[in-house]
Amino acid sequence: MNKLLPFEWIVAMRFLREGRMQSIFIILGVAIGVGVIVFMSALLSGMQGNLFKRVLSSQPHITLERPKQQATAVLNTNEQQTIAATIQKPSQRMNTIDQWQKVRDQMQARGDVVAVSPNASGPALVVRGSATQAISLIGIEPDAYVRIVPLPEKMIAGSFRMMNTDMIIGMQLAEDMGVQLGDKLRVTSAAGASLNLNIAGIFDLGSRGANQRTVFVLLSTAQNLLGMNGGVSSIDLTVQDPYAAETIAQLIANATGLTAMSWIASNNQFFLGMRAQTYSSLLIRIFVALSVAAGIASVLVVSVVQRQKEIGILRAMGGAAARC
Numbered sequence: 001m002n003k004l005l006p007f008e009w010i011v012a013m014r015f016l017r018e019g020r021m022q023s024i025f026i027i028l029g030v031a032i033g034v035g036v037i038v039f040m041s042a043l044l045s046g047m048q049g050n051l052f053k054r055v056l057s058s059q060p061h062i063t064l065e066r067p068k069q070q071a072t073a074v075l076n077t078n079e080q081q082t083i084a085a086t087i088q089k090p091s092q093r094m095n096t097i098d099q100w101q102k103v104r105d106q107m108q109a110r111g112d113v114v115a116v117s118p119n120a121s122g123p124a125l126v127v128r129g130s131a132t133q134a135i136s137l138i139g140i141e142p143d144a145y146v147r148i149v150p151l152p153e154k155m156i157a158g159s160f161r162m163m164n165t166d167m168i169i170g171m172q173l174a175e176d177m178g179v180q181l182g183d184k185l186r187v188t189s190a191a192g193a194s195l196n197l198n199i200a201g202i203f204d205l206g207s208r209g210a211n212q213r214t215v216f217v218l219l220s221t222a223q224n225l226l227g228m229n230g231g232v233s234s235i236d237l238t239v240q241d242p243y244a245a246e247t248i249a250q251l252i253a254n255a256t257g258l259t260a261m262s263w264i265a266s267n268n269q270f271f272l273g274m275r276a277q278t279y280s281s282l283l284i285r286i287f288v289a290l291s292v293a294a295g296i297a298s299v300l301v302v303s304v305v306q307r308q309k310e311i312g313i314l315r316a317m318g319g320a321a322a323r324c
Helices: 007-019 018-054 099-108 171-177 208-213 219-226 242-256 270-316
Strands: 062-065 113-128 131-140 157-159 168-171 184-189 194-203 214-218 235-241 258-261
Touching: 018 270, 062 242, 099 113, 099 235, 099 242, 113 171, 113 219, 131 171, 131 208, 131 219, 131 242, 157 219, 168 171, 168 184, 171 194, 171 208, 184 219, 194 219, 208 214, 214 219, 219 242, 242 258
Parallel strands: 131 214, 168 194
Antiparallel strands: 062 235, 062 258, 113 131, 113 184, 113 235, 157 194, 168 214, 184 194
16 A cells, blocks of 8 residues: 555545546546536637627726706795796707816826826718718827727728827718828818818728717817817726726716716616626536536446445345454
8 A cells, every 4th residue: 555645545546446437437527517617618708808898999988077957947935826837958058077177187096097088079060072971079189098999909091190180080981971091071060160171090990880970180179170168078087997887987976076977877788788698607607517516426326326236235145244
């Protein structure tokens, strides 16, 4: 007997050598079960990571905006008189964030916020000859915005460079307007301002609608076109933990008084689908582990029954149990 090995190991090795076929089936069952669990975990994790990257690579985790305007009911102080009135929601005008530089500095000082980018966005029209297309004009600070959305990685033509007379458009808009790099488009806003801008780059955000409507310009250019006079319409944030974006958004909204919209709230169906996929992956791994354990247990039960049968035959023939 090998004194270097524990007694339990010696017994286990003898058991495996005596029932070689049984040992082979047990090892194969464990190997197949572990392989299935590893494969399913890697497959589902890869799919989740790919979908997560595609969704969040083209939008911020949290967007701060000025609260929407609300109609205020007028109350009558005379309790004996009842006034029936219908209160209609007011139309929402383009509002800028008050003291947005202060809000930006507050967000940059937070430990759970990774990147901050102020934006000036609004509706506009691009005109080329007789062709007209409605767009969403977004003014950005390039160095700050690339930390929110990696636009340089999504460029398919040109480069991510912008001056006051430059614009970057989506590939679908370029196709619809029949333009290419170096061409000019006239941009007209609802405020009545217009400007001829040069196409410096063409991007692909992975969505036909976004590629057809989105146009990026410098922040100062958008402010002039949209009549914001140095203001911004929103502040985009990227946080360290994307799954905690909703909680962080509520904290920021309470601290600043602004409306904080997280990617979880704006993509609620996608988030629920991701969570359901996570639960499904967990259940699949549990059931695979249980099935493998049941298979191994059945093999061991058959082995025990077989040994009990052999012991019963020996005892019927007059054999007795050994005594130490």
